[in-house]
Each structure stands twice: as structure tokens, then as C-alpha cells.
Amino acid sequence: xxxxxxxxxxxxFAVVKLGGSLxxxxxxxxxxxxxxxxxxxPSVLVVGGGLPVDWLRRLDRLHGLRAELTHNLAIEIxxxxxxxxxxxxxxxxxxxxxxxxxxxxxxxxxPMLDPVAFCQRDAHLxxxxxxxxxxxxxSIAGQLAWRWRAAELVLLKSCQAPDYDWHHLAExxxxxxxxxxxxARLPRIHWIDCQNAAEAPPSSNT
Numbered sequence: 001x002x003x004x005x006x007x008x009x010x011x012x013f014a015v016v017k018l019g020g021s022l023x024x025x026x027x028x029x030x031x032x033x034x035x036x037x038x039x040x041x042p043s044v045l046v047v048g049g050g051l052p053v054d055w056l057r058r059l060d061r062l063h064g065l066r067a068e069l070t071h072n073l074a075i076e077i078x079x080x081x082x083x084x085x086x087x088x089x090x091x092x093x094x095x096x097x098x099x100x101x102x103x104x105x106x107x108x109x110x111p112m113l114d115p116v117a118f119c120q121r122d123a124h125l126x127x128x129x130x131x132x133x134x135x136x137x138x139s140i141a142g143q144l145a146w147r148w149r150a151a152e153l154v155l156l157k158s159c160q161a162p163d164y165d166w167h168h169l170a171e172x173x174x175x176x177x178x179x180x181x182x183x184a185r186l187p188r189i190h191w192i193d194c195q196n197a198a199e200a201p202p203s204s205n206t
Contacts, residue, residue, distance in 0.1 A: 015142075015144050019157045022156060023050045028088075042105045082115065122147065153190070
């Protein structure tokens, strides 16, 4: 039941994680519209940190910042990116929970996750994400897909995946160190190389 008193059913949906490096594409809005259309199911978008988070990592290496501080600042950067991206996407709306997602889909809108709200709530639940650089937007998107029981997680990346061995990909730095733990809980994962328009076969745990 929503805050308006109207009950919406939850469709089979996808969590779509947009890699931060893709934020620099000049025609991002048009490309993202096409990518989301290809998924052919309702989706909620999770936006990565990109260059501002890389800069934060550099500051951490220089000054030895506290893990909790850098973790929370990186999530704030994700939210900042989500807000500016929403401003150039038609029908985009920030959401904090699944109920708001369902309302957005019902209205024909594109929900985009408020990562600060989600991570603050997740921190108080069992199997919460750890604090530190081992968790990035990859694991946050995966955790969202698991918490909200999404049909699939779609990773929009700027490179190809050599395989679906998540431990191997973590060693290569293509996903974060915690992602293999999250991936094991998910029924289906797609990796799409958006720079070269290549889609890897889906990974399935079923």
C-alpha cells in the first residue's frame, strides 16, 4: 500500500547500474534511453560515481581518511550524479524505496535510486554492505537487486567482460571486491559493454 492509499503490484523488473565512466559521454541521455529500452522490462537506475569518486580515492591515499567517511562521501557523490543526470532525462524521478518505484512505473516515469536513502536503511539490516572501498556502486546495485527481489541486475559498463567469474573480474578491477558475494545471491546478471555495443550472455544462478 502506497502513501496515497493506492496499492500497486510489483512487476518483474531490472536494476540497471550505469558505470561512472559512461557519464562523460556527450550523447549520454540519448544512449541511456536506448539502453533502457533494450532491457524490455521496468527498471530502476543506479548511477556510479565516476571521476569525482576517483578524486576522493586519491585524497584518501594522500591523507588516510576514515573508511566510514570515504564510504559515505562516495555515496553522496553517487547521489549528486543521480540528481544531475535526472535533470537531463525525460520522466526521471528519484526514489527511496520499492513503493516509490512502483508508483513511478505506474505513471510512466523512470525511477532513479537515491543511494543515500537506500544505504542508510541497508546499514541497519542483516547482511548489510561493509564500509570501505571494497564496496562501490556495483555492490550497491547488486544489494538493491537482492533486497528488492529484482528479476535481474544489468551492468552498463565501458568495457567487455572476459568471463562471468566474478572473483576474477574483481581481481581485474572491473567490479569491486565485495561484488562476488552479492552476485551469488542474484538470479540473473547481464553485462553490457556500452562503448562497443556488445552484450555478454547473462549469468544465472538458477
